[in-house]
Structure formats: structure tokens, C-alpha cells
Amino acid sequence: MNTNVILETEGLCKYWGGLKALDDISLKFKDRQLHGVVGPNGAGKSTLLNLLCGHYKPTSGKIIHEGAPIDAIKPYAFARRGIGRSFQKTNIYPSATCLENCCISAQRRMGGSFNFLRSRYNQTVLEELATHALEKVGLAKRRDEVAAHISYGEQRQLEIAMVLATSPCVLLLDEPMAGMGHEESLLIIDLLKRLKQEYCIVLVEHDMDAIFELSDQLTVMVDGQHLTTGSVEQVREDPRVREAYLGQGDEVY
Ligand SMILES: Nc1ncnc2c1ncn2[C@@H]1O[C@H](COP(=O)(O)OP(=O)(O)O)[C@@H](O)[C@H]1O
Numbered sequence: 684m685n686t687n688v689i690l691e692t693e694g695l696c697k698y699w700g701g702l703k704a705l706d707d708i709s710l711k712f713k714d715r716q717l718h719g720v721v722g723p724n725g726a727g728k729s730t731l732l733n734l735l736c737g738h739y740k741p742t743s744g745k746i747i748h749e750g751a752p753i754d755a756i757k758p759y760a761f762a763r764r765g766i767g768r769s770f771q772k773t774n775i776y777p778s779a780t781c782l783e784n785c786c787i788s789a790q791r792r793m794g795g796s797f798n799f800l801r802s803r804y805n806q807t808v809l810e811e812l813a814t815h816a817l818e819k820v821g822l823a824k825r826r827d828e829v830a831a832h833i834s835y836g837e838q839r840q841l842e843i844a845m846v847l848a849t850s851p852c853v854l855l856l857d858e859p860m861a862g863m864g865h866e867e868s869l870l871i872i873d874l875l876k877r878l879k880q881e882y883c884i885v886l887v888e889h890d891m892d893a894i895f896e897l898s899d900q901l902t903v904m905v906d907g908q909h910l911t912t913g914s915v916e917q918v919r920e921d922p923r924v925r926e927a928y929l930g931q932g933d934e935v936y
């Protein structure tokens with residue numbers, strides 16, 4: 684038995700009219716492992732993350748978290764269960780400080796609006812969660828800076844801190860290295876190496892060097908279909924993977 688499976692999908696499907704954005708996907712995500720998801724554009728990677736965090740409802744199939752089916756629960760209940768995600772497009776409040784961004788995020792996990800919760804939850808507790816999250820990603824020194832004034836790479840780190848501030852058990856990360864230079868990517872790789880010792884991470888990323896270096900399990904998707912899942916070595920040796928990428932003009936190797 685896979686005792687450390689924390690999140691699971693069974694025959695998960697998402698259709699948009701006649702388009703099968705995700706078709707019959709069954710995957711197991713384990714605690715303290717990083718599960719990479721790759722595939723050409725339009726493969727359904729972001730759709731998978733959107734389903735796993737409750738942002739989209741599946742057309743059919745199951746999502747199971749710690750043994751309980753959760754596909755029918757409300758979107759906010761996913762966050763309350765500790766399933767946190769970052770978005771492919773930057774999702775921060777540019778005029779708020781780094782600390783405030785993390786506080787807003789921590790409050791969201793509780794549900795309700797920012798002002799409403801301000802009166803009900805202890806601000807000190809939120810600030811502790813936020814500060815701890817900033818420390819984890821190496822942004823403690825930027826705590827009181829306005830998010831718009833930090834570098835692009837730091838903004839992407841801040842987005843990860845915002846997920847951490849929600850006290851998650853699962854981190855769903857959609858292309859956290861997009862648009863980054865080499866040095867900045869190395870910082871994120873280092874960060875994810877540390878975080879995967881503590882969390883279950885599902886990482887969608889185009890940077891193949893990064894995904895090969897980080898993944899304990901790697902899934903390849905093409906056109907909404909599951910192509911293969913295995914170790915990095917198994918996936919790299921799979922001729923179907925090479926074929927799928929060569930057919931799309933992307934480089935894997
Ligand atoms: N909200 C939506 N409405 C209609 N089609 C969508 C929507 N979101 C995604 N799709 C389609 O689903 C397919 C998979 O998209 P996506 O999951 O974003 O792929 P990836 O992240 O792998 O590039 C694409 O064909 C995309 O156009």
C-alpha cells in the first residue's frame with residue numbers, strides 16, 4: 684500500500700464543450716516528494732492544477748485527499764484542507780508590502796474578506812505566519828518593501844511565500860520559474876529542494892533542467908492525455924516522450 688500518498692486523482696476529466704482538456708487522468712502524489720508535470724503547450728497541465736485546487740470542477744472523475752473524496756467540496760474548502768497553489772500569472776498585490784501580501788494570503792485560508800477577518804483574527808498570529816513564510820523563501824529582508832519594488836525573481840519567491848503562509852500540506856506550483864534568468868532560476872531550484880523535504884509539491888515547469896533535477900516522480904502529458912509517469916530516468920528513456928516532444932518542436936533533451 685502507498686501509505687504516504689496524500690493526494691490522488693482517479694479518472695479525472697475536464698471537458699470544455701468537445702475539447703478534452705484533461706482526459707482520464709489517474710495520479711498519486713506523495714508526501715515529501717516533488718512530482719513534476721511536463722508536456723507541450725495545451726497538454727492540460729494548468730487544468731490539472733486548477734482541478735486539484737478546486738478552482739475548476741471536474742467533468743467526471745475523483746480527487747482524493749488523505750483518503751477522502753473532495754471533488755464535490757467548495758473551492759475555499761480545498762485551501763482549508765491545506766491544498767495551496769500559485770498561479771502561472773503573477774498573483775500578488777503590487778501596492779501592498781511583502782508582509783501584507785502574505786497576511787492577506789494567510790487570511791484567505793480562513794475564508795471571508797480581509798476586513799471582516801481583521802476584526803476576528805489576531806493580527807499577530809497572521810504576521811507570524813507571514814514572517815515565517817517570508818523567512819522560508821529567503822525574503823525576510825524584504826518584509827516591509829512594497830511588492831512592486833522588489834525584483835521579478837523576488838516577486839515569484841513572494842508568490843511561493845504567499846502559498847506557504849496558508850500553512851499548506853500540498854503545494855501546487857504553476858511555472859514558478861517562468862520568465863526568470865539563470866541565476867534567479869537557481870535560487871528557486873534551491874528553494875524547492877528544501878521545501879520538498881517538508882511538503883508534497885506538484886510542479887508544472889517548462890525548464891527541463893530544473894524539472895529533471897527536482898522531480899522524484901515525473902508525469903508527461905500530451906493533449907489532455909497521460910503519456911507516462913515514472914522516475915526521471917524512466918521518463919527520459921521512454922521513446923514515446925521523445926516522439927511527443929519532437930512532434931511538437933519542443934526540446935526535452
Ligand atoms: N477556461 C477554459 N475554457 C476553454 N478552454 C480552456 C480553458 N482553460 C483551458 N482550456 C483549454 O484546455 C486545454 C489545456 O489547457 P491548459 O491546461 O492551460 O494547458 P497547459 O497548461 O498544459 O499549457 C487547451 O486547449 C486550452 O485552450
Ligand SMILES: [Mg+2]
Nearest residue numbers: 728729730771
Ligand atoms: Mg499552463
